[in-house]
Amino acid sequence: MRILVCVKRVPITGGRMVLTADAQAIETKHLGFTISPHEECGVEEAVRIVEAGGGEVVVLTLGPEEAAEQIRDCMAIGADRGIHLVSSEEWDAQATAAAIAEAIRGEEPFDLVVFGNESADAGGYQVGIRVAYALGLPVVTGLKGLTVDGGRARCEQEVPGGRDVYDVALPAVVTVKEGLNLPRYPSVPAKLRAKSKPLDARPVERPVSKLEKLRLVVPAGSRKQAEILGEGPGAAPRVVEVMQQLGVA
Amino acid sequence: MSVLVFMESADDELSRQALTLAQSLGDVRAVTVDGPYAPAAWAAAIVEAAGGDDIVGPGSDRGNEVLAHVAAQLDLPFAANVSEVRGDELTRIRWGGTLLEEARLHADRRLLTAAPFAFVASVESTQAQVLAPNLDGAVAVVDHVAPDTGGKVSLADAKVVVSGGRGVGSADGFGILEELAGLLDAAVGCSRVVTSAGWRPHSDQVGQTGTKVSPDLYIACGISGATQHIAGCKGAKALLAINADREATIFAHADYAVIGDLHEIVPAIAAELRKVKGS
Numbered sequence: 001m002r003i004l005v006c007v008k009r010v011p012i013t014g015g016r017m018v019l020t021a022d023a024q025a026i027e028t029k030h031l032g033f034t035i036s037p038h039e040e041c042g043v044e045e046a047v048r049i050v051e052a053g054g055g056e057v058v059v060l061t062l063g064p065e066e067a068a069e070q071i072r073d074c075m076a077i078g079a080d081r082g083i084h085l086v087s088s089e090e091w092d093a094q095a096t097a098a099a100i101a102e103a104i105r106g107e108e109p110f111d112l113v114v115f116g117n118e119s120a121d122a123g124g125y126q127v128g129i130r131v132a133y134a135l136g137l138p139v140v141t142g143l144k145g146l147t148v149d150g151g152r153a154r155c156e157q158e159v160p161g162g163r164d165v166y167d168v169a170l171p172a173v174v175t176v177k178e179g180l181n182l183p184r185y186p187s188v189p190a191k192l193r194a195k196s197k198p199l200d201a202r203p204v205e206r207p208v209s210k211l212e213k214l215r216l217v218v219p220a221g222s223r224k225q226a227e228i229l230g231e232g233p234g235a236a237p238r239v240v241e242v243m244q245q246l247g248v249a
Numbered sequence: 250m251s252v253l254v255f256m257e258s259a260d261d262e263l264s265r266q267a268l269t270l271a272q273s274l275g276d277v278r279a280v281t282v283d284g285p286y287a288p289a290a291w292a293a294a295i296v297e298a299a300g301g302d303d304i305v306g307p308g309s310d311r312g313n314e315v316l317a318h319v320a321a322q323l324d325l326p327f328a329a330n331v332s333e334v335r336g337d338e339l340t341r342i343r344w345g346g347t348l349l350e351e352a353r354l355h356a357d358r359r360l361l362t363a364a365p366f367a368f369v370a371s372v373e374s375t376q377a378q379v380l381a382p383n384l385d386g387a388v389a390v391v392d393h394v395a396p397d398t399g400g401k402v403s404l405a406d407a408k409v410v411v412s413g414g415r416g417v418g419s420a421d422g423f424g425i426l427e428e429l430a431g432l433l434d435a436a437v438g439c440s441r442v443v444t445s446a447g448w449r450p451h452s453d454q455v456g457q458t459g460t461k462v463s464p465d466l467y468i469a470c471g472i473s474g475a476t477q478h479i480a481g482c483k484g485a486k487a488l489l490a491i492n493a494d495r496e497a498t499i500f501a502h503a504d505y506a507v508i509g510d511l512h513e514i515v516p517a518i519a520a521e522l523r524k525v526k527g528s
Contacts, residue, residue, distance in 0.1 A: 125329045133322070
């Protein structure tokens, strides 16, 4: 199996959203970076499939120079090589999908192309689906379960009250959600090996955005003044009073 | 301007919210789609029914998926989870709703989903045209599996959620949360730190990449209040935070606060509830 996993570098936001002065981005001076939890599960799943049945896991990202760090993190989980479409600008979903599809066309065909269900930051819910259309492949989204066997994929999609099941022929595009598996913590030797794995970095030009970000805004009124019911276990009677007022006890 | 609104069903809550958004944009026609769920085929039926109209859907998993298929079929931009529209400008949610983006749509037609609970449903139900998609060769749902919940109330449906974070300290530490939940007919939730540590299954995780909950009361025990978590519990009508750190971010999102060690406070609340119920 040849599997491509697409990931996106995003800041680890912690407890508060602080914007840059021009309101174009989150202030990241004091933040670390990661990929979406959905995508971490995508990388882990691809690595498990290839560990069990052989093949290759390739990781692709579109992002700034620094996003090479996230590709190396994925290599430490077990990905074999990376493709880095380098651009320091923010791309809209439509342009992102077009660039990814173009990069995939330049590779030997993949059996499976994996995305996170939605990115942690922009949350457009569409890049994986658009790439599937560009490549003429079937797509199933929101997977919490995946079994690949005999050129087909059994996909379990989370829905209220359970899971819907799809059966698709490979090659296919899937988008996955956190909970699909519990990603491993990379070992130190795995992190060292990751440093020498092949990474193909190439610059890409951003086209005009059809969904053009104007500015970011921290939602108003998102901070509250909590009523302090007390300190320590002595607060319990007051807590139960509040529960009764709310009609839940 | 004419708008076609895709509804999961004529009385579905998020779909009726989408209807409210659509009505603010122009003359509305509502549609539902018949038969097994097949996102590409459903989208094709919607594209055909829409003619050249704007298309709006609910900001649910299916709404966002179907609209993304519509957008891919038409090669048009699609703005997911929109909270406000001003002509060709709009506001949409990012980071699970903890940040907003103001954006301009460069297209002749608007393809949008309504962010959950950004709009108020104005009708109980509506007349919707039922579309019959062409399912020949379509990727469609072939089976449904339901988990065994052991008769417990589900996280998404619970009126009360008792949720634990890093401060709970261990898998065993959740025993006192389970006990309190049992007294309140509540579901037990947790933060991402807890599932990553393997203390609880991912199905218990509340957050941007877990379950989004909207109970009457959310009790956050030993949870610091990272945006990842807030994105999942901000729909709660009331939030009670129990935390030893009086500077914890969670208090900025809480309606009620108790400061101190959850390992002492949670059993004390349980004991008080027993006393009150027994009397």
